[in-house]
Amino acid sequence: MLRRTTLKLMATLTAASMLPFGALAEMPATVEKPVTISFYNYNLASASAGADATRELLAAFEKKFPNVKVETVAVPSNEIINRVQADIVAGKQPDVAQLTFRDLIFIANDLGGNPLEDMVKPDELKAHLRGMFAKGLELGKVDGKTYGLAYTFSTPILYYNADLFKQAGLDPENPPKTWADIDIAGKAIKEKTGRNGFFPGAYGPSDGTFVYQAIVMSNGGRVREGNKLTFADQNAAEAVKAMRDMVGSGAHAKIDPASATDTFAAGNLGMFLYTTATLSSFKKAAAGKFDLRLAPMPSFGEKPTAPTNSGSALFVFSKDPAKQRASYELLKFLTSKEAYTVITTKIGYLPLRLDIVDDPNYLGAWVKDNPMFRANLEQLNRLTPNVAFPGPNYRQVEKMMMDSVREAVFGSGDPVATLKAAQVQGQDLMP
Amino acid sequence: MTDIQADLARPLTLARATPAARERGTFTVLPWLYLTPALVLLMVWTYIPLVEAFQLSFYQWNMLPTAPQRFVGLRNYQRLMALPEMRNALWNTLYYILGLFPMSVIIPLFVAIWTQDLTGRARMIYRALIFVPMIVAPVVAAILWRWLLNEDQGLITLGLEGLGLGRIGFLTDPKYALATLTWITGWKLIGFSTLLFSAANAGINPSYIEAARIDGASRWGIIRDIRLPLLSPTILLLSMMTILFGAQWSFAYINVLTNGGPLKSTTNIFYLLWEYGFQTMSAGWSSAAGMIAFAGFAVIAAGCMWLMKRYAVYDN
Numbered sequence: 036m037l038r039r040t041t042l043k044l045m046a047t048l049t050a051a052s053m054l055p056f057g058a059l060a061e062m063p064a065t066v067e068k069p070v071t072i073s074f075y076n077y078n079l080a081s082a083s084a085g086a087d088a089t090r091e092l093l094a095a096f097e098k099k100f101p102n103v104k105v106e107t108v109a110v111p112s113n114e115i116i117n118r119v120q121a122d123i124v125a126g127k128q129p130d131v132a133q134l135t136f137r138d139l140i141f142i143a144n145d146l147g148g149n150p151l152e153d154m155v156k157p158d159e160l161k162a163h164l165r166g167m168f169a170k171g172l173e174l175g176k177v178d179g180k181t182y183g184l185a186y187t188f189s190t191p192i193l194y195y196n197a198d199l200f201k202q203a204g205l206d207p208e209n210p211p212k213t214w215a216d217i218d219i220a221g222k223a224i225k226e227k228t229g230r231n232g233f234f235p236g237a238y239g240p241s242d243g244t245f246v247y248q249a250i251v252m253s254n255g256g257r258v259r260e261g262n263k264l265t266f267a268d269q270n271a272a273e274a275v276k277a278m279r280d281m282v283g284s285g286a287h288a289k290i291d292p293a294s295a296t297d298t299f300a301a302g303n304l305g306m307f308l309y310t311t312a313t314l315s316s317f318k319k320a321a322a323g324k325f326d327l328r329l330a331p332m333p334s335f336g337e338k339p340t341a342p343t344n345s346g347s348a349l350f351v352f353s354k355d356p357a358k359q360r361a362s363y364e365l366l367k368f369l370t371s372k373e374a375y376t377v378i379t380t381k382i383g384y385l386p387l388r389l390d391i392v393d394d395p396n397y398l399g400a401w402v403k404d405n406p407m408f409r410a411n412l413e414q415l416n417r418l419t420p421n422v423a424f425p426g427p428n429y430r431q432v433e434k435m436m437m438d439s440v441r442e443a444v445f446g447s448g449d450p451v452a453t454l455k456a457a458q459v460q461g462q463d464l465m466p
Numbered sequence: 467m468t469d470i471q472a473d474l475a476r477p478l479t480l481a482r483a484t485p486a487a488r489e490r491g492t493f494t495v496l497p498w499l500y501l502t503p504a505l506v507l508l509m510v511w512t513y514i515p516l517v518e519a520f521q522l523s524f525y526q527w528n529m530l531p532t533a534p535q536r537f538v539g540l541r542n543y544q545r546l547m548a549l550p551e552m553r554n555a556l557w558n559t560l561y562y563i564l565g566l567f568p569m570s571v572i573i574p575l576f577v578a579i580w581t582q583d584l585t586g587r588a589r590m591i592y593r594a595l596i597f598v599p600m601i602v603a604p605v606v607a608a609i610l611w612r613w614l615l616n617e618d619q620g621l622i623t624l625g626l627e628g629l630g631l632g633r634i635g636f637l638t639d640p641k642y643a644l645a646t647l648t649w650i651t652g653w654k655l656i657g658f659s660t661l662l663f664s665a666a667n668a669g670i671n672p673s674y675i676e677a678a679r680i681d682g683a684s685r686w687g688i689i690r691d692i693r694l695p696l697l698s699p700t701i702l703l704l705s706m707m708t709i710l711f712g713a714q715w716s717f718a719y720i721n722v723l724t725n726g727g728p729l730k731s732t733t734n735i736f737y738l739l740w741e742y743g744f745q746t747m748s749a750g751w752s753s754a755a756g757m758i759a760f761a762g763f764a765v766i767a768a769g770c771m772w773l774m775k776r777y778a779v780y781d782n
Binding site for chain 2: 068071120123145146147231240289290291292293294298299303427428430431433434438441442445446460463
C-alpha cells in the first residue's frame with residue numbers, strides 16, 4: 036500500500052514537472068498537437084490472423100486521429116509483461132500495453148499502471164463503458180479502480196475434427212458434453228484412427244493457467260482462497276486426476292504441449308480444448324482439409340461448467356497528459372463497436388459489446404453465417420474470472436502449480452501427492 | 467611486484483647509471499593504461515556483476531527499481547536446496563556433460579586423425595560436411611530437429627515406424643528427451659572440435675612421423691605414441707570446455723524445443739536460473755542458483771587446470 040502511494044506520488048511529481056505551471060496533471064480534452072505513443076501488443080507478435088486484424092485496427096485509428104502516431108512493440112503473450120517491466124526499468128516509459136489478467140495485481144501495485152478513474156472525467160468514462168460486458172469490466176479492477184480495460188476475451192471451447200469423429204464411428208452432430216463422453220470419444224479416435232484423441236491447451240509455455248483453471252473450477256475447485264493455496268484440495272485435485280485417468284485410458288494424448296495447436300491444425304488431434312482466439316487460424320488451416328466444429332467446454336457430470344476468461348486488457352502507463360489523452364483515445368477506439376466487429380470476425384475473440392451481436396450493422400450477418408460461434412457466446416454468461424496470484428513471488432507460485440499439474444497428469448507418481456507437495460512449497464511463497 | 471622483478475632482471479649498475487631506467491620506473495603507468503580497456507570491460511561485464519549477483523543472492527527482489535529489496539539471509543539458498551527441481555537440474559547438468567563427451571572429444575579426435583590421410587577433394591568434402599552443422603544458427607537447427615522428430619509427421623519418426631520400431635516421442639517422452647537434446651547439442655559441436663583437432667594434427671612436425679616410419683612403426687603405433695601425446699593439450703582443452711561450458715551450450719535447444727520439459731527432464735542448472743530470473747522475475751533465487759553453479763564450476767575448473775598442467779605434452 037505504501038509502495039503504491041510512493042509510486043503514485045512519484046508519477047504525479049514527474050507529470051507535474053512537465054507542466055509549465057506545476058499544476059496538477061489533467062488530461063486535455065482532445066489531442067491537439069501531434070503525439071507519438073507506444074503500444075505493446077501480443078497479437079502482433081503471432082503469425083496468425085490476430086496480427087493482421089490488429090494492424091488493420093491501428094491503421095483505421097491513425098486515419099481517424101491523424102495527430103497520433105502509434106509505435107507498436109510486438110512481444111509474445113508469455114513474455115510481454117517482462118518486456119514492459121524491462122522497458123520501464125530502462126527508462127523507456129510505455130504508453131499503452133495489452134497485458135494478461137494474471138499480472139493484474141502486479142501491474143497495479145508495482146508497475147505503476149494508471150487507473151482510468153483517476154485519468155478520465157467520470158462522465159466521459161461512464162459514457163464509454165456503457166454497453167460493455169459488465170463482468171468483463173470487473174475483471175480489470177483492483178481495489179475498485181479500473182487499471183485494465185477489458186479488451187480481447189475468450190473462453191475455452193472444444194474444437195473438434197468432425198472427420199476424425201466419423202472415421203471413429205462417432206456422431207459429429209452430437210459432440211461430447213461431459214468428461215466421461217470425452218473419455219469415450221478420445222479412446223475411440225485413438226483406437227480406430229490411430230490419431231490423438233483429446234488434448235487441452237493447458238500445459239504449454241504460453242498457455243497461462245486459464246484452461247487449467249476452467250477445468251478445476253468446473254469441478255467446484257479453486258486454485259486459491261485468499262492467500263491460501265487450494266489447488267491440491269479435493270475438488271481441484273479430482274479434476275486433475277480426471278485428466279490423468281484419461282492419459283491412462285489413452286483418450287488424453289501425450290503430445291508436446293507447445294505444439295498442440297499445430298497438431299490440431301494438421302488434423303492429427305480429434306478434440307482440442309483451447310481459446311477461441313485461435314478460431315480464425317484453425318479455420319484457415321482446416322479449409323479443404325477437415326471439417327472443423329465447435330462445442331461448449333465439457334462438464335463434470337451434471338455440474339455446471341465454469342469457463343474462465345483468457346485474454347487481455349489494455350493498460351495505460353503514460354505520465355504525460357497529452358500522451359494520456361492519445362492513449363485513452365486508442366483505448367476507446369479499440370473497444371468500440373467497430374473494433375469489436377473486426378476483432379470477433381477476423382480473430383475470433385468475443386465481442387465485449389453484446390448489443391452488436393444481432394445488430395445487422397455490426398456482427399448480425401456474420402453470426403448468422405457462423406452459428407458455431409454461439410457456443411462461445413453462451414459461455415460468456417457463466418464466465419468465471421481467472422484467479423491471479425498476489426505477492427512478489429506470484430510468478431513462482433504459478434510456475435510451481437503448473438509444474439505440479441504437468442507432473443500429476445503425465446508423471447508416474449500419485450497425482451494428488453504431487454499436487455500436495457507443490458502446494459506446501461508454494462504456500463511458503465505466498466504473502 | 468613489477469618493480470622488483472624489473473630491477474632483478476637487469477644489472478644493478480646499469481639500472482642506476484642510466485636516467486632512462488629511472489624514467490622507465492616512473493612510467494610504469496603506461497602498461498596499466500594499455501590494460502585499462504580490457505580491465506574496465508572485465509570489471510563491468512564480469513566482476514561487478516559477480517559481486518552484485520553474490521549480494522542479490524541474499525535478497526528477495528522482483529527486479530523492479532520501485533520495489534524494495536528485502537534481505538532474507540540464507541533463505542534463498544535453503545529454499546533452492548530443498549527444491550527437488552534443483553537437484554534434478556544438477557543431475558541433468560552432469561548428464562549433459564557426460565553425454566557430450568563422445569561428440570565433443572572422442573568422435574572428432576578420430577575423425578580428424580583419419581581424415582588426415584585422405585587427400586584433395588575427398589578430404590575437403592568430408593570435412594565440409596562435418597563442419598556444416600556448426601555454422602547453422604542454433605535456433606534454426608533446433609527448429610529443423612523439431613520437424614525431423616515431430617511425433618506425427620517427422621521424417622525420422624516416420625522412418626523408424628517404417629522399420630517397425632514404433633513411434634518414439636523424442637521430445638515428448640521424458641525417457642528420451644534428455645538424450646535427444648544432448649545429441650542435438652553434441653551434433654553441433656562435432657564440427658567445431660573436428661576443426662580444432664585437424665588444425666592441431668596438421669601442426670605436428672612430419673619429421674617425427676617419418677622417423678617413426680623408418681623405424682618400422684605401425685600406423686596404430688604412430689597414432690598411439692606420437693599423434694595422441696602431441697594432441698593431448700587440445701584433447702584436454704576440449705575436455706575442459708565440454709565440462710565447463712557443455713551444459714550452457716544446450717540452452718538454446720532447451721529453450722526452443724522443450725522449455726525444460728517434459729516433466730523437467732531436460733532442464734539444467736543454467737536453464738533453471740534463467741527461468742527463475744527472467745520468467746518468474748525472482749532475482750534472489752536466480753542469483754543464488756547462479757552462485758551455486760559458479761562455486762561448483764570454479765572447483766571443477768581448478769581441477770581441470772591442474773590436470774592439464776600435469777598431463778599435457780608440449781612439443782617445444
